[in-house]
Amino acid sequence: MKYTRIAALAALGVAATLSLTVCDSDDSGMDSSSKSSSSSSSSSSDGDSKSEGGSGSDGSEAGNAKSGSGKGTDARANAANGTETGGKVTFCKTEDLAIDATDAAPDVDSGRIDIIMINRGSTTCSATGFAGVDIKDADNTSPPIERGHAQPRVTIPKPGDAAVFNLAYDIDHTGDSPASPTDIEVTPPNETHTVSLKWPAGAGESKGAYPDVEVDPTHTTK
Template identity: 35%
Template sequence: MRVHKLTFAALAVAASLSLTACQNDDDATGQSDPSAASSEASGGGSGSGDAQQGAEGESGGEGTGGQGTAAGSDSGSEGASGSGSGSGENDKTGKCRTDELKFKAMDATIDGDTEGTVAVELTNGGGRECAISGYAGVDLKTNSGTLSAKRSGEPVVPGTLKDGETVAFGIHYPINDSGGSGVRITGLVVTPPDETKSVTLDWPGAATLPVTDGSGSPVKVGPIGSAGQGG
């Protein structure tokens, strides 16, 4: 019986020790877990908040950035397209066509000049910007036939005309002070640079030119832009 009592006592002590050990382990675990959970909650809360803010920020950034990118892409696309179109228009501006231009010839002779001057204005009425430069073709209709003007040799300056803008060039001719009837001018024919279609205008200058020996045309034409607007 004593042996059994000792055995039971030993078993009880062992059981007690085992229970105490388990409780200590549980306490240690319980103390460790709350601390870790708190840390995670704090870090997780902060991290979760940061993650949430980051997610919101990223979502907002993506939304804004996405919209911005989309808008930028569209804008860029349009800009590129506009830029491409604009650049193309600037680099490849179509030349001014005869049918797009309005012509006006006026006497621009100044008292005391040794020669007469007629200014021809060309106004862009084509509804678009167009390029124009160089020398226009100029022919005078006379009672003795057609007289073509020679180029003055002045430098050519490239230029463009916006819709509604005007540019002018000058025609210079000798004044008939010979006292004779001279060569009567009946009309002015103008062909814009790089064009083949001409327009016929009334001649606003002196009625006649002096008779020449036929060695060359006494009439000269300046390049586009060589006469001030409005004559």
């Protein structure tokens, strides 16, 4: 009987040991499966993250490309407008202008003298604005002429083209005018060098005196 009980207890001990071993094995399998699943999830997450990072980089490059494209557009616009270095239009220099004065009176009562400035330079230049004008009188006085009320117009003559402005006044028919003009002193717009022109033959004298003469802004002949 004792041997039978001992054998039975031994058998029970072996069964318990086997049961514990099986449980440990199952737990280990679950742990490794969980770790494997976690690792797989982590790898997937890292891959997605890298993928998203790549998209962000591409988007940034595309944004930079667009930005560069915009700058190119601005550069072309500036070039078209002549605002790039070397593309600016400079003011016409007196030495590059062939200047002459002609009588252009539209009728017997309205005096008008056209001052014609031909661009003899090699590049287009700007003659926009009002020229400075003094009229030299026989008594050697040179009173300045006032500007008219007309608004300046863009005047950019190419080589060979002309910019024109005129002097306007009322002609005196009484013979009592105090004015006796001999020369017209002209300083082109935005210049400091002056040229002296003879008062055109046949141009009438002004009424009152030179303060009644007005100079208009330049314009092109085309």
